Amino acid sequence: xxxxxxxxxxxxxxxxxxxxxxxxxxxxxxxxxxxxxxxxxxxxxxxxxxxxxxxxxxxxxxxxxxxxxxxxxxxxxxxxxxxxxxxxxxxxxxxxxxxxxxxxxxxxxxxxxxxxxxxxxxxxxxxxxxxxxxxxxxxxxxxxxxxxxxxxxxxxxxxxxxxxxxxxxxxxxxxxxxxxxxxxxxxxxxxxxxxxxxxxxxxxxxxxxxxxxxxxxxxxxxxxxxxxxxxxxxxxxxxxxxxxxxxxxxxxxxxxxxxxxxxxxxxxxxxxxxxxxxxxxxxxxxxxxxxxxxxxxxxxxxxxxxxxxxxxxxxxxxxxxxxxxxxxxxxxxxxxxxxxxxxxxxxxxxxxxxxxxxxxxxxxxxxxxxxxxxxxxxxxxxxxxxxxxxxxxxxxxxxxxxxxxxxxxxxxxxxxxxxxxxxxxxxxxxxxxxxxxxxxxxxxxxxxxxxxxxxxxxxxxxxxxxxxx
Numbered sequence: 364x365x366x367x368x369x370x371x372x373x374x375x376x377x378x379x380x381x382x383x384x385x386x387x388x389x390x391x392x393x394x395x396x397x398x399x400x401x402x403x404x405x406x407x408x409x410x411x412x413x414x415x416x417x418x419x420x421x422x423x424x425x426x427x428x429x430x431x432x433x434x435x436x437x438x439x440x441x442x443x444x445x446x447x448x449x450x451x452x453x454x455x456x457x458x459x460x461x462x463x464x465x466x467x468x469x470x471x472x473x474x475x476x477x478x479x480x481x482x483x484x485x486x487x488x489x490x491x492x493x494x495x496x497x498x499x500x501x502x503x504x505x506x507x508x509x510x511x512x513x514x515x516x517x518x519x520x521x522x523x524x525x526x527x528x529x530x531x532x533x534x535x536x537x538x539x540x541x542x543x544x545x546x547x548x549x550x551x552x553x554x555x556x557x558x559x560x561x562x563x564x565x566x567x568x569x570x571x572x573x574x575x576x577x578x579x580x581x582x583x584x585x586x587x588x589x590x591x592x593x594x595x596x597x598x599x600x601x602x603x604x605x606x607x608x609x610x611x612x613x614x615x616x617x618x619x620x621x622x623x624x625x626x627x628x629x630x631x632x633x634x635x636x637x638x639x640x641x642x643x644x645x646x647x648x649x650x651x652x653x654x655x656x657x658x659x660x661x662x663x664x665x666x667x668x669x670x671x672x673x674x675x676x677x678x679x680x681x682x683x684x685x686x687x688x689x690x691x692x693x694x695x696x697x698x699x700x701x702x703x704x705x706x707x708x709x710x711x712x713x714x715x716x717x718x719x720x721x722x723x724x725x726x727x728x729x730x731x732x733x734x735x736x737x738x739x740x741x742x743x744x745x746x747x748x749x750x751x752x753x754x755x756x757x758x759x760x761x762x763x764x765x766x767x768x769x770x771x772x773x774x775x776x777x778x779x780x781x782x783x784x785x786x787x788x789x790x791x792x793x794x795x796x797x798x799x800x801x802x803x804x805x806x807x808x809x810x811x812x813x814x815x816x817x818x819x820x821x822x823x824x825x826x827x828x829x830x831x832x
Contacts, residue, residue: 426638432618433467466655466667472614473650474783476763476791477588480596483609484510487578487586490611491517494580496641497527499624501577503536503765504591507543509599511592515543519550530554531627533573536591555631557777571661574765574776576609577624582644585617586610587656587781588763589752596750604747608686608795610763610781614648619656623779653784657764660777668766668780669773673699675756682709684755684796688748690714690727691769697730701737709740713799716743723769725818725825735808742803749799752780753792761789 477483491498491514498521505511522528530547532539534556547554557573578586588609590596595605612620621642628636659667676683676699683703690712704710712734718724731741752768755761764780766772783789 432622432643466657467619468653468655468784469615469619470651470653471646471648472612472616472652472654473648474652474654474781474785474788475611476788476795477590477609477611478795479598479607480510480590480605480609481598483586483588483590483611484514484597486611488514488517490580490584491521494521494526496581497529497579498581499529499577499579499621499628501531501573501575501624501627502592503533503572503574503576504593505530505532505537505539506593507539508594510594510597511539512543514592515539515547518552519546522550522552528552529624529628531557531573531624531631533557534559535572536574553632555628557627557631572776573627574772575623575627575658575779576765577620577779579617579621579624582621582642583613583617583646585612585620587612587620587765587779589750589765606744606747606749606751606799608751608753608763608792610783612654612781614646614650614652614654616654616656616781617646618643620779623656623658627777652788655782655784656779657762657782658777658779659766659773661775666773668764668778669693669696671780671782672696672754672762672766672768675754675760675762676700676703679703679708679710679756681757682711682755684711684793685768686713686749686751686753686796686799687768688715688718688750688752689720689723689767689769689772690730691723691767691771692730693770693773696768697733700734700739704734704738710738711740711742711796711800713742713744713749713796713803715749716745716804717748719748722825722828725822726828728818729822729826731806732808732811735806735811741806742800743806744799744803746802751795751799753795755789755792755796758789758793759786760784761792763792 475486477486498518500518505515507515518528518530528551530552532554537556544554558571576586576588576591578584586609589607590609596607598605625636625638625642657668657671659669673695676696683700700710700712714727714731715724718727734741751763752766753761753763761783762780763783764778766778766780772778
C-alpha cells in the first residue's frame with residue numbers, strides 16, 4: 364500500500380512537469396503497474412534537470428574574458444542579408460540559434476571533413492605533436508585500448524613538455540583503468556569524470572550523459588563529430604566495419620568550442636578556472652567558411668540542435684540527406700520529413716541495418732513505414748555500422764556533430780554540432796552520402812509492410828519505450 368501511495372504522489376509530480384504526453388504516459392504506466400520498480404526507474408532515468416538549472420554555466424559565461432570573446436564574435440542579425448547570396452534561405456537558422464543561446468555565426472574558418480576514425484586520429488595525433496600551449500578533450504567514450512592508450516601516452520608526453528592538458532570523460536561511456544588514471548595524474552594531466560555513477564557497466568542509459576566529442580588545441584584547432592576514442596572507431600577489432608564522420612576546424616569557430624569545453628570543465632572540476640587570453644589566441648585563417656556551433660543539453664533552455672534541424676528541413680527547396688545511427692525522432696521531425704517529401708522534395712535517410720543496440724534497432728524500424736508512405740527514401744546500411752551524424756540540405760547547408768535523431772540527443776544528453784553554410788563542404792558531404800548509398804539496401808514500402816507480425820509487435824513495444832531510451 365505504501366508503494367502505491369508513493370507512486371501516486373510521483374504520478375502527480377510527473378503530471379505537473381508537463382512532459383511530452385507519450386513520455387508522461389510511459390512513466391505513469393510503469394509507476395502504476397510496478398510501483399517499486401517504476402519509482403526506481405523514474406529516479407534513475409526520468410529526472411528533468413533542464414528546468415532545475417543544476418548544470419549552471421554562469422561561472423564561465425560571466426567571466427570578463429568570455430564576455431569579451433563573445434562580443435568579438437557578435438554578428439548583427441539584422442545584417443544577415445549581406446551574406447544572403449551565400450546562405451540563401453538557410454540564413455533563417457542564424458537568428459534562431461542566436462536567440463536561443465547566443466550562438467554566433469563565425470565567418471573566418473577552414474573546415475576539413477574527415478571520413479572514419481583512422482583518418483581522424485592520424486590528423487589529430489599530428490596536431491597534438493605540434494601543440495605548444497594546451498590541449499583540451501571532452502569525450503563520451505575514451506577507452507584505454509590500443510588507440511586510446513596511444514592517445515593518452517601522447518598526451519602524457521606533451522604534459523611532460525609543459526603543456527596544460529585537461530580531459531573530461533563521461534563516466535558511463537568511458538573505460539580507463541586505475542593504472543592509466545594514475546599514469547595520467549603522475550604526468551600532470553587533469554582529468555575529471557562527468558556525473559560519476561557507482562555502477563557504470565550496468566547504466567548505459569543513465570541520465571544525463573555528456574555525449575560531446577570535442578578537442579581544442581592551443582585555442583586554434585578544433586575537432587567535433589561522431590568519432591569517440593575506442594578501437595571500434597578505427598576498425599581495429601575487425602568484427603564489424605565502423606563508418607563515421609568528423610571535422611577539423613581552424614579559425615573563429617574554435618572559440619565557441621573552447622567556451623563549451625570550459626563550461627563542462629567548470630561543472631566537473633568544481634573549481635573556477637581563470638580564463639585568460641592564452642586560451643583564445645588570434646588566428647591567421649584566410650578561409651571564409653561560415654560556421655555556427657550549436658550546443659544543447661540540460662544546461663540550455665531550448666532544444667537548440669533539434670530546432671535547427673527542424674528549421675533546416677522545413678526550409679528545404681530541393682533535397683535533404685540524413686545519416687544517423689539512431690532514428691527515434693519526435694513528432695516534429697517526423698512531420699517535417701513527411702511534409703517536404705510529399706511536397707516533391709528529395710528526402711533520403713541512411714540508418715544501420717544492424718544496430719549496436721537491438722532495442723534501438725527495433726525502435727528505429729518502427730518509424731520507417733510512415734516515412735516510406737510519405738515518399739521518403741530510406742536506406743539500410745549493410746557494410747557494417749554507420750555511426751555518422753550528418754545532414755545536407757540543398758547543397759548549401761550541412762551539419763556534422765554528435766547529435767543522433769532521437770529523444771535522448773534532442774532532450775537529455777549534452778550534444779554539439781557544427782552548422783556549416785558552404786556549398787563546397789556540402790558537396791563533399793553529399794559525396795560521402797552517395798558513396799555510403801553504394802553499401803545500402805533501399806527499403807521498398809510493400810516489402811517492408813510484409814514484415815512478420817512478431818517483428819511488428821517487437822517494434823511496437825520498442826517504440827513505446829522510445830521516449831525513455
